[in-house]
Amino acid sequence: MTQELARAERALELALAGLRVAVVSGGDSGVYAMAGAVFELAAAKKLNLGTGPGQLLIQVTAGVPAVIAGAARLGAPLTHDFCAISLSDRLTPWPLIEKRLDLASQAGFVIALYNPKSHGRDWQLARAAEILGQNLPGQTPVGLVSRCGREGQKTAITELGSLASQEVDMQTLAIVGNQTTFVYQGYLITPRGYAAKYRDKV
Numbered sequence: 001m002t003q004e005l006a007r008a009e010r011a012l013e014l015a016l017a018g019l020r021v022a023v024v025s026g027g028d029s030g031v032y033a034m035a036g037a038v039f040e041l042a043a044a045k046k047l048n049l050g051t052g053p054g055q056l057l058i059q060v061t062a063g064v065p066a067v068i069a070g071a072a073r074l075g076a077p078l079t080h081d082f083c084a085i086s087l088s089d090r091l092t093p094w095p096l097i098e099k100r101l102d103l104a105s106q107a108g109f110v111i112a113l114y115n116p117k118s119h120g121r122d123w124q125l126a127r128a129a130e131i132l133g134q135n136l137p138g139q140t141p142v143g144l145v146s147r148c149g150r151e152g153q154k155t156a157i158t159e160l161g162s163l164a165s166q167e168v169d170m171q172t173l174a175i176v177g178n179q180t181t182f183v184y185q186g187y188l189i190t191p192r193g194y195a196a197k198y199r200d201k202v
Contacts, residue, residue, distance in 0.1 A: 002090075008037040012045070015056055028065035032086055032114055035060045067112040070145035070173040073155050075187030077143055077175045082110035082190075087117075087124045094124070101128055105135040110181060110190050113174040125174075126164035132176060136160055141181050143188040146172040157183055 007023065015021045025034035038058060048055045071078045083104050089097060104111050111132070116125045132140075138161030146154045146168070158166055160176060168174065181190040 074143035
C-alpha cells in the first residue's frame with residue numbers, strides 16, 4: 001500500500017529496458033489495484049502501447065477480486081445489481097465517496113465496501129453507515145469477510161445499524177445488502193426473483 005506509483009514506474013522502466021516484467025497484485029489487478037497504476041502512468045508518459053516495433057505490450061491477467069471471493073464465502077449476496085465503493089479517500093475526495101454511497105443506496109444496489117478502516121482512517125466506516133442508514137433500515141444485513149482466501153480468514157453477518165462497531169480493517173470487505181437482501185440459515189441472499197417464479201408454478 002502507498003507504493004503503487006513507485007512500483008508501476010519501476011515496472012515500466014524495466015520493460016522499456018527490454019525485460020519481461022510481472023507486476024503482482026492481490027485479488028484482481030484491475031479492481032482498485034496495480035493495472036490502473038501501470039496504465040495511468042504509461043498514458044502520462046505518453047508511451048506507445050501495442051505489439052509492434054517500438055511499442056510496449058501490457059497484458060492484464062484476470063484474477064479473483066475480493067468482492068467475488070467474499071460473496072462466495074457469504075452465500076449469494078450479489079445475484080442482483082451491485083456496485084463497489086472504496087472508503088479510502090487517499091485518491092478520491094471524501095465528498096464524492098459520500099455522494100456515491102447516498103446514490104447507490106437510493107438506487108437499491110447491494111454495495112461492496114472496500115478499504116473500510118485503517119489506522120489512519122478510523123471514522124469513515126461510521127460515517128458511511130450513517131449515510132447508508134438514511135436510505136436503508138438499520139436491520140439491513142451486512143456480510144463481513146476478512147482476509148478472504150488467506151490464513152486467518154473470518155466471516156460474519158451483522159446489520160447496518162451495528163456496522164460501525166464491528167472489528168474491520170483494510171483487509172475486510174463489507175457487503176451491504178439492499179432492501180430485499182435477507183439471511184437464511186447463516187447465508188446472505190439477495191433474491192433475483194427465482195423463488196417468485198417457482199411459487200407461480202406450484
